[in-house]
Amino acid sequence: MGFPAGLLALISVVALLYPPITRGDSAQDGHCFQVLPGEEGALNIGRHWGGATPAATIFIDLSTVTSAASFFDFRTLDPEGVIFFGDMGDQSDWFVLGLRRGRAEMQISSVMTNISVRGGRRLDDGQWHRMMVMNEGDSVRLEVDGDELLTLGHVSYPIIERPASAMRLAVGGLLLPASYLLAPMNTPMDGCLRRWRWLNQSTTWREGAALQAKAKPCFSALLPGSFFPGAGLASFRPADLAGGAAPPNGSWGLEVELGLRAPRQMGLVLAVGAPDGSLALSLVLQPTALAVCLGNRTELRLPLPEGPCLDAPLRLQVSPTQLALRLGDHGDTLPGQPPDFQWLQEAWLGQEGRLFIGGLPEGVETPSPQEWGAFRGCLRGIRVQGHQLDLDSALFRSDTIWAHSCPGGHERAGGGS
Numbered sequence: 001m002g003f004p005a006g007l008l009a010l011i012s013v014v015a016l017l018y019p020p021i022t023r024g025d026s027a028q029d030g031h032c033f034q035v036l037p038g039e040e041g042a043l044n045i046g047r048h049w050g051g052a053t054p055a056a057t058i059f060i061d062l063s064t065v066t067s068a069a070s071f072f073d074f075r076t077l078d079p080e081g082v083i084f085f086g087d088m089g090d091q092s093d094w095f096v097l098g099l100r101r102g103r104a105e106m107q108i109s110s111v112m113t114n115i116s117v118r119g120g121r122r123l124d125d126g127q128w129h130r131m132m133v134m135n136e137g138d139s140v141r142l143e144v145d146g147d148e149l150l151t152l153g154h155v156s157y158p159i160i161e162r163p164a165s166a167m168r169l170a171v172g173g174l175l176l177p178a179s180y181l182l183a184p185m186n187t188p189m190d191g192c193l194r195r196w197r198w199l200n201q202s203t204t205w206r207e208g209a210a211l212q213a214k215a216k217p218c219f220s221a222l223l224p225g226s227f228f229p230g231a232g233l234a235s236f237r238p239a240d241l242a243g244g245a246a247p248p249n250g251s252w253g254l255e256v257e258l259g260l261r262a263p264r265q266m267g268l269v270l271a272v273g274a275p276d277g278s279l280a281l282s283l284v285l286q287p288t289a290l291a292v293c294l295g296n297r298t299e300l301r302l303p304l305p306e307g308p309c310l311d312a313p314l315r316l317q318v319s320p321t322q323l324a325l326r327l328g329d330h331g332d333t334l335p336g337q338p339p340d341f342q343w344l345q346e347a348w349l350g351q352e353g354r355l356f357i358g359g360l361p362e363g364v365e366t367p368s369p370q371e372w373g374a375f376r377g378c379l380r381g382i383r384v385q386g387h388q389l390d391l392d393s394a395l396f397r398s399d400t401i402w403a404h405s406c407p408g409g410h411e412r413a414g415g416g417s
Contacts, residue, residue, distance in 0.1 A: 031263065031307075031308045031309040032261055032262060032263050032308075032309040032310075032311070032377065032378075033223075033227075033261070033377075033378065033406065033407040033408065038216075038217025038218045038219055038220060039192070039194065039217070039218045039219070039220045041194055041195070042192045042193065042194035042217075042218035043055075043056075043171070043192060043193045043194070043218070044191075044192050044215065044216040044217060044218045045083070045171045045172030045189055045191055045192065045193060046078070046081075046172060046188065046189055046190035046191060046192075046216060046402065046403070047172060047215070047216065047399055048172065048173060048188055048399060049188050049392070049394070049397045049398075049399055049401075049403070050188075050396070050397070051173075051178075051187075052082075052173050052174035052176075052177065052178040052187045053173050054082075054085065054170035054171055054172050054173030054174065054175065055170075055171050055172035055173060056170070056171050056172070057168060057169065057170045057171075057175065058168070058169050058170075059089075059166050059167070059168055059169075060166060060167040060168075060169060061165070061166060062165055062166060062167055063165065068134055068135040068136060069132060069133070069134040069135075070132065070133050070134075070196070070197070071130065071131070071132050071195075071196065071197045072130075072131055072193050072194070072195060072196040072197070073128045073129065073130055073131070073193065073194045073195045073196075074123070074128070074129055074131050074191060074192070074193055075126065075127060075128045075129065075191060075192050075194075075218075075222070076099070076123070076124050076126070076189065076190060076191030076192070076404070076405070077124055077125070077126045077190070077222060077224055077404045077405045078099070078124060078188075078189055078190040078191055078392075078403065078404040078405070079099060079100070079101055079102040079122075079124045079404075080098070080099055080100050080101065080102075080185060080186045080189075080392070081098055081099060081172070081185070081186060081187060081188050081189025081190070081191065081392075082096060082097075082098040082172060082173055082174060082185065082187045082188075082189055083097045083098050083099070083171070083172075083189060083191065083193075084096075084097055084169060084170065084171045084172075085169070085170045085171075085173065085174045085175055085176075086167055086168060086169045086170070087167070087168055087175060087176070088166075088167060088168075089166050089167065089168050091175070091176040091180065092109075092110075093109070093110045093111065094108075094109050094110075094176065094180075095107070095108050095109075095140075096108075096174070096181065096185075097133065097142070098185055098187075098189065099123060099124060099189070100118055100183075100185060101118075101122075102122035102123060102124035102125075103118050103119060103120055103121070103122055103123065104118065104119070104120050104123060104142060104144070104149055104150060105117065105118035105183070105185075106118075106140065106142060106150060106152065107181060107182045107183065108140065108152065108155050109180075109182065110155070112138070112154065112155060113154070113155045114182055115152065115155055115182070116182040116183045117150060117152060118150075119149065119150055120142075120144065120149035120150060121144075121149075123144065124404075126222040126223075126224070126405070128194070129144050129145055130144070130145050130146070130195075131143070131144050132144075138153060138154050138155065139151060139152060139153045139154070139155065140152045140155055171193065172188070172189050172191075173187055173188075174187060186392050186393075188392060188403070190402055190403045190404040190405055192218035194218070216400075216402070219405065219406075219407040219408065220407075220408065221407065221408025222405050222406070222407070222408060223378065223380075223405070223406040223407070223408055224380060224381075224404075224405070224406070225259065225261070225378040225379055225380035225381070225404075225405070225406040226378065226379050226380075226382070226391050226401060226402060226403055226404065226405075226406070227377075227378050227401065227402035227405060227406040227407060228357075228358040228359075228374065228375045228376060228377060228378075228379065228400075228401055229376060229400055229401070229402075230267070230373070230374050230375070230376035231359075231374050231398070231400050232358065232359060232374060232397075232398025232399070232400035232401050233356055233357060233358045233359030233360065233361065233374065233396075233397075233398055233401075234356075234357040234358060234391050234394040234396065234397040234398070234401060235354050235355065235356050235357070235361070235394060235395050235396045235397075236354070236355040236357075236389070236393075236394055236395050237351070237353070237354065237355075237395050238272070238347075238348045238349070238353050238354070238355050239349065239350070239351050239353065240395070241355075241384055241385065241387065241389070242385070242387040251320075252345055252348075252349070253317065253318055253319040253320070254272075254281075254316075254317070254318040254344065254348060254385070255315070255316070255317050255318075255383075255384075255385060255386065256270065256283075256314075256315070256316040256382075256383070256384055257313070257314065257315045257316075257381070257382075257383040258313070258314050258379050258380060258381060258382045258383065259311075259312070259313050259314070259378075259379065259380030259381050260285075260310060260311070260312060260313075260314045260327075260377065260378075260379060260380075261309070261310065261311045261377055261378040261379075261380070261406070262285060262309070262310055262375070262376060262377025262378065263308060263309055263310075263376070263377065264285075264287045264288070264304065264308065264310070265285060265286075265287065265373070265375075265376060265377075266284070266285070266286055266287065266372065266373055267284070267285050267358075267359075267372070267373050267374060267375035267376055267377075268282065268283070268284050268285075268356070268358065268359055268360060268372050268373070268374065268375055269283045269284065269285055269290075269314075269357075269358070269375050269379070270282075270283045270355065270356060270357050270358075271283065271355075271356045271360060271364075272344060272347050272348060272353065272354070272355055272356075273347065273353065273354040273355075273356060273360075273364055274343065274346070274347040274353065275347070275350060275352035275353065277364050278364075279293075279364065280294070280295060280340075280343045280344040280346075280347040280348075280353075281293065281294050281295075281318070281344050281347075283316060284372060285310070285375065285377075286304075287304075288303065288304055289301045289302060289303050289304055290302045290304060290314070290325065290327055292316060292323065292325050294318060294323050294336070294337070294340045294341070294344060295337065295339060295340025295341075295343045295344065296340065297337045297339070297340050298323055298334055298336065298337050298340050299334075300323055300325050300332060300333075300334045302325050302326075302327050302330065302331070302332055303330075304327075305327075305328060305330070312327050312328035313326075313327075313328065314326070314327050315331075318336070318341065318344060319336065319341075320336055320338070320341050321335065321336050322334065322335055322336050323335075323336055354395070355384070357379070357382070357389075357391075358374055358375045358379070358401065359373075359374035359375060359398075360372070361396075378406035378407075380406070391403040391404075392404075
């Protein structure tokens with residue numbers, strides 16, 4: 001297929017220097033996840049959230065194209081998003097390769113057809129997969145790890161015979177409005193490409209966040225979860241979440257479950273913000289304890305297990321009568337205070353309430369703003385009110401966050417789950 005051709009050739013001649021994933025005490029970080037530069041020669045296309053803006057774009061001179069097959073390795077734990085997009089430079093005759101529910105999907109719009117097809121095995125397993133896309137006559141074929149995955153006939157014509165003089169390519173996003181897609185897709189893709197091979201191109205990148213000096217690296221090893229690098233946050237409107245509304249019987253409570261993997265630090269794991277900018281609830285990781293504060297009167301501190309790296313499941317429950325926190329095999333409770341619980345309930349059920357994950361935006365009041373920093377570490381399987389939280393559906397999410405992947409690390413220690 002012609003669309004990835006220039007992309008693969010281009011990437012092969014671009015040297016991207018990935019910065020170390022460092023902040024805080026790197027010696028302690030090393031017990032939890034890698035602190036060395038990412039995988040050499042791989043390109044992270046997971047740069048943008050909240051729009052279709054690609055991670056990088058290029059132009060290809062079609063007069064130099066002599067082959068119609070492209071090859072590259074692709075790896076992700078993200079079930080949905082755009083891998084690459086291509087068109088003839090004017091939002092016409094375009095092609096998209098992406099994932100939906102973990103399976104490959106191709107969308108093609110041309111003078112010959114408009115078609116969207118998805119199938120094959122799931123590819124969001126965190127493993128590198130060798131992918132080949134070929135434009136052969138009027139057909140488009142996708143192979144993964146040597147096996148034919150999708151084939152579409154009578155949908156295109158040979159790329160080397162196209163009358164257009166140039167082609168645009170984009171990775172990790174689109175060069176047209178997302179509304180143009182034949183089947184709507186959550187375009188951001190937390191994934192990486194490597195070992196690309198294509199044609200005889202020697203083009204250069206035109207623009208894109210992936211070209212920045214501090215572009216995200218590709219982790220050498222992946223673990224499921226969402227990685228917060230110590231800068232950035234995700235926010236949600238609780239009223240929009242599944243289970244966010246008050247139950248019919250009027251007995252409301254809050255329950256949050258997640259897996260926490262992080263070095264000892266001072267960082268905000270999550271908070272519930274009220275419309276006036278105050279916090280109705282906060283959960284803060286401290287060097288020696290995990291502290292949850294409900295309103296102004298109720299604070300519960302749970303000592304951390306021994307070891308430089310915390311790796312344990314966490315469960316927070318708030319009811320009208322008590323506040324309960326459990327970390328690994330240890331937990332504690334405190335009697336609830338009606339004013340504090342009511343404050344949380346009103347903030348959660350109101351349209352202007354916010355759930356913050358990993359940090360706080362400017363303007364939010366905290367008891368000790370000089371002590372709180374953004375969380376650095378991995379959060380796995382975040383469940384709120386019994387429902388899985390997807391960072392791709394956030395009201396806002398910083399581009400610094402890896403939404404679906406965490407770096408691998410050393411042996412788990414300290415309250416393993």
